[in-house]
Amino acid sequence: ETEAVVQVFFVRDGKLIGREHYYMTHVPENNKPAILQDFVKQFYAGTPFIPRELMLQYEIEDAELIEKWLSERKGSRVYLKVPKIGSKEKLVELAAQNAKLVLSQDREKLKREEGRTIGAVKEISDLLQLPLTGTARMEAYDISNINGFENVGSMVVYEKGKPKRSDYRKFKIKSVSGPDDYACMREVLTRRFRHGMEESRELEEQEMDQEYGSFTKFPDLILMDGGRGQVNIALSVLEELGIDIPVCGMVKDDNHRTRGLYYHNIELPIDTHSEGFKLITRIQDEAHRFAIEYHRSLRSKTQVRSVLDDIPGVGPARRKALMRHFKSLEEIRQATVEDLMEIPEMNERTAQEIVAFFASQKRPPVVQS
Structure with a gap:
């Protein structure tokens, strides 16, 4: 052709x-x-x-x-x-x-x-009896935390059955302090769609035709990581904002494996060998991976920041420089004075303080009798 x-x-x-x-x-x-x-x-x-x-x-x-x-x-x-x-x-x-x-x-x-990809989207469309095209935009959300510590949310986007990573978004939860996934999801969805509505209004006021960021483009289908509870949270947020988007849940079995879709208060069984099922599994895994990855990065930064705050001469500027220069706390721990002096913000006295600080942590405790 x-x-x-x-x-x-x-x-x-x-x-x-x-x-x-x-x-x-x-x-x-x-x-x-x-x-x-x-x-x-x-x-x-x-x-x-x-x-x-x-x-x-x-x-x-x-x-x-x-x-x-x-x-x-x-x-x-x-x-x-x-x-x-x-x-x-x-x-x-x-x-x-x-x-x-x-x-x-x-x-x-x-x-x-x-x-x-496109064929799998068509299978999902047929299962849900929705007029989705092969190029449909689908968004999936997930929450990650450990006992309520550093609650975060993730939004992953698939178009034409493929991940569109440039449109992925991370959310650091602001209004929830404990391990409440429903409340966290409500905040994530509310922020996501309010942001999109605000961007759309700005475009209209400026009479601009182009898209203004990934939030402006709303999905053709929302996929929630869970069943009835997560779906109802999403539907209530959309209703409050006056937005009409179909929502379905990606339901897992007792072994944490995808088993079907929850839509219109019914769990729809799906052929586990079909391309549609494989795509749903990939989307669910990707949303989970993205949320966990963000959560780990926040935990790591918090850990590094708290340790460095105890070292004399390390203020906010040097702390950021250290975190930017070294990939992990362990790398800082192993660094020599010469390694630390490669950082423009560092002076020799503070470099020696850092080396001495971590060296003191390695010394065995003194036992007196």
Whole structure:
């Protein structure tokens, strides 16, 4: 159709010394000579090496003009030929077969990829009886905490059945102090959609057509990590804000594995071997991973910050510099004075204080009798 593969063989002294294939898109349908001509122009406009002879599969319309152009670039005569017999003709035929093979293999690969992405979205759409297209935007949310410590929320986005990581968002919970996942989820959803509504109003006031950040674009489907309780939280937030978006829950079994979807107060069973089920599982796992990753980073920063606060000479500026320069508390613990002095904000006295501080922590306790 509108895509093509061109195979190039590089031949020196009658021997094949290399080969490469190139993809072309938006090509003229059913006009292989025109595709080949466009390729020759593009390829040799971008390479410094010009061969003495180009063996082509088809006669091309601007052959004389291209010969003249290439000859001027090379500084000597260049020939464009379409071999009809002999070893050169066989080489061209082999290149054509290779191009055809690459294109057919890629079609199969694209077909499989489409099945696990856009096809999976269509399966979910059919299961929920929603008019979702293969390009539907789906958002999933999750909460992470340990006994209420550093509650965080995550928002992951999938479009065309694939993660759109540029639109992922993290939320540090502000209004909930204990381990209350429902309250945390209410805050996350309220902040997410209020932010989107505010951005939309700003666009309207400024009469701008483009999107203003990822929050402006609302999802076609919301996927909650859980069943009835999480779904009802989401529905109540949307109702309060006057937003109509379908919400379903990703229900897990006793072994914490996805088992189905909760939608319209009914748990819908889903074929565990289907692409739709596999996509739901990937989304649920991704939301969970993203929330845990954010939670760990906050815990790590808090731990490093609390330890560094005890060292003389380490104020807010040097603390930030240390955290920026070293990947972990353990790296700071192992650093020498010379390592620490690589930080522009550091002076020798404070570097010595840091080394001495961590050295004192390694000393065994003195036992008196």
